[in-house]
Amino acid sequence: MNFTWADRMERLGTESAFEVLAHARRLEAEGRDIIHLEIGEPDYGTPQNIIDAATRALNDGATHYTPASGIPVVREATARYVAGRTGVPTSAENVVIVPGSKNILAFLLLAVINAGDEVIVPDPGYPIYRSLVSFLGATPVSAPIRQSNDFRLDVEELSSLVTPRTKLLIVNSPANPTGGILTRDDCESIAKLAVEHDLVVLSDEIYGRLTYDGEHVSLYSIDGMAERTVLMDGLSKAWAMCGWRLGFGVMPVELAKRMDTLMINSSSCAAAFTQMAALEAFQSPESDAAVDAMVADFRGRRDLLVDGLNRIPGITCRRPAGAFYVFPDITATGLGERELQTGLLEEVGVAVLAGTAFGPHGAGHIRLSYANSSANLQRALERIALHVGAGAVPPA
Ligand SMILES: Cc1ncc(COP(=O)(O)O)c(C=O)c1O
Incomplete structure (x- = not known):
């Protein structure tokens, strides 16, 4: 049959990571050797004690x-975990457990955004923010994130973007795709603006556990913010559990009740055994040790990748304080970000993402994920150097 698509489908975006991954897989099926630096998930397995808890x-x-x-004891444990990390008194009634934190974003937009409203989104930023805001007929307004500002939001510029139609501000720290984090001062200024x-x-705050330099400051913990903040987090990144699909939101009780109704109307609930695995993730010292070990490993890989990229003529790369991405400036290579994305994949077998996949302000950059082994990162550096005409990576 000939489907007639709803108008809103025209406005729905996507994550090009999935498209590049599909392209890379096709090349692999043809026998090509591809190094995957496009992926947004830890390459580590889930800690064994969490798998055992789920099996039990x-x-x-x-x-x-x-x-x-969510299961009451899991909501309670999540509230305790968040209260412990932020110092904000939080109860089970503030918590909604969902199959992947993306749902918290979707439900919040469905609950509070009308067509015609404006939502300020980071640019470059996680593409799903912009996609879902547009899908609902609202307008995403770009808050530029610049390398020259260490990939932090410029709060003065941010305040100039607020209009009477602005309803919601989306903030992501540590950030995808830049790895930038907000300082306590930034968070306090953003809080002032929001109030x-x-x-x-x-x-x-899905990357909140993955910081290497500086502290992770939660906006939820800033005075006066708990009543207007939805803290979005989940188990995907910190505990290497992307495929388990488990996320959570922390929010004022009246909003949590609306999300409960949205859950009843969509997924019904997150899978029971994954919720029980979350108890183990939040409560066992073994899980904490696993996160710490992963963070230490990520730090080493970050340094290897940043140092290597900076030795390639034409590429300049900041050392990001969090997440597992770097977002180098590639303008001096003379290649555009899309051209480089395609060329690196097709010619030398390195999968990366063009910065513009994350918004217009990502122009002149590519995103590389270091959720891959040090050996593969080293091989990728050699191939990138070759592709941009620099020959081998110059030694340190
Ligand atoms: C910034 C950001 N937020 C949210 C998500 C989604 O995470 P989840 O697996 O919890 O849906 C991702 C995944 O890549 C992300 O990068």
């Missing part, structure tokens, strides 16, 4: 629907 839960009968917002203009704030 399945054997103990965690195979049924759960309450829409002054009565804005709801979505604070996407």
